[in-house]
Amino acid sequence: MATRWRCCRRSAVARLAIAEPLDVRLLDKGFSVGEALAGFNAAHGAAGGVVSFLGKVRPDGDVKALELTHYEPLTLPGMQELAEAAFARFGLDGALVWHRVGVMTPGESIVLVATAARHRRDAFAAVDFLMDHLKSASWLWKRERRDDGWHWIEPREDDRKDLARWQ
Amino acid sequence: MAVRVVYLGKLQDVAGRPESEFSSSSGDLDWPDLVEVLRNHVNEDVADAVCDPRNKIAVNGQIQSDRESLVFKHGDEVALLPPVSGG
Numbered sequence: 001m002a003t004r005w006r007c008c009r010r011s012a013v014a015r016l017a018i019a020e021p022l023d024v025r026l027l028d029k030g031f032s033v034g035e036a037l038a039g040f041n042a043a044h045g046a047a048g049g050v051v052s053f054l055g056k057v058r059p060d061g062d063v064k065a066l067e068l069t070h071y072e073p074l075t076l077p078g079m080q081e082l083a084e085a086a087f088a089r090f091g092l093d094g095a096l097v098w099h100r101v102g103v104m105t106p107g108e109s110i111v112l113v114a115t116a117a118r119h120r121r122d123a124f125a126a127v128d129f130l131m132d133h134l135k136s137a138s139w140l141w142k143r144e145r146r147d148d149g150w151h152w153i154e155p156r157e158d159d160r161k162d163l164a165r166w167q
Numbered sequence: 168m169a170v171r172v173v174y175l176g177k178l179q180d181v182a183g184r185p186e187s188e189f190s191s192s193s194g195d196l197d198w199p200d201l202v203e204v205l206r207n208h209v210n211e212d213v214a215d216a217v218c219d220p221r222n223k224i225a226v227n228g229q230i231q232s233d234r235e236s237l238v239f240k241h242g243d244e245v246a247l248l249p250p251v252s253g254g
Contacts, residue, residue, distance in 0.1 A: 055254055071248065074248075135253055135254030137251070139253075140253030141253075142252040152176060
């Protein structure tokens with residue numbers, strides 16, 4: 001008695017499902033950059049180029065941890081609007097915008113942004129645009145734990161100047 | 168009527184709590200009432216912070232551009248949002 005197996009073709013590695021054209025997430029746990037980018041690349045097979053930026057917690061001085069807080073009614077909807085603005089402005093095929101919240105330690109990933117476009121310049125510019133806005137125009141608040149306790153991080157003048165480039 | 172006030176970022180430290188709930192038996196609360204309630208029931212620093220234009224105000228998830236003409240209704244959630252720092 002032979003058992004008959006019905007089977008279907010599968011790729012060798014199960015890929016992370018990526019929403020198209022925009023995949024925007026707030027994550028309260030660490031994520032795999034490799035899986036995210038593999039999924040994003042697979043979702044945009046027709047793009048001429050994919051550019052990505054990974055922001056990490058810097059091991060500066062006595063920084064032991066960094067905490068990002070958000071406000072549920074505003075933060076994710078704001079990130080979604082930002083991704084839509086980048087999509088329209090740079091004529092993207094797609095974008096991935098993932099931001100961590102919660103407590104992170106030096107070396108951990110905070111933010112991953114990837115864009116897919118027909119041509120590389122649009123993809124580069126869109127990542128730059130997305131990062132400038134995530135840093136100083138998204139509803140996120142950052143504090144650091146140092147030897148003497150927690151300190152809120154104030155927005156820097158440079159961040160405001162970076163943002164003004166796009167206005 | 169009751170409104171909830173949520174303190175974000177460093178305003179949480181200024182207020183010494185993540186949120187407050189205020190109830191009033193004398194009808195709707197307007198902006199001067201809210202500032203007064205914060206001054207009397209939380210502290211001076213929070214009352215000053217809500218009037219500082221660098222701190223934004225959201226009501227039920229909508230950013231408000233004209234805070235001084237706000238009138239709050241029962242069940243409103245008012246968020247006090249200091250300057251952001253993400254990425």
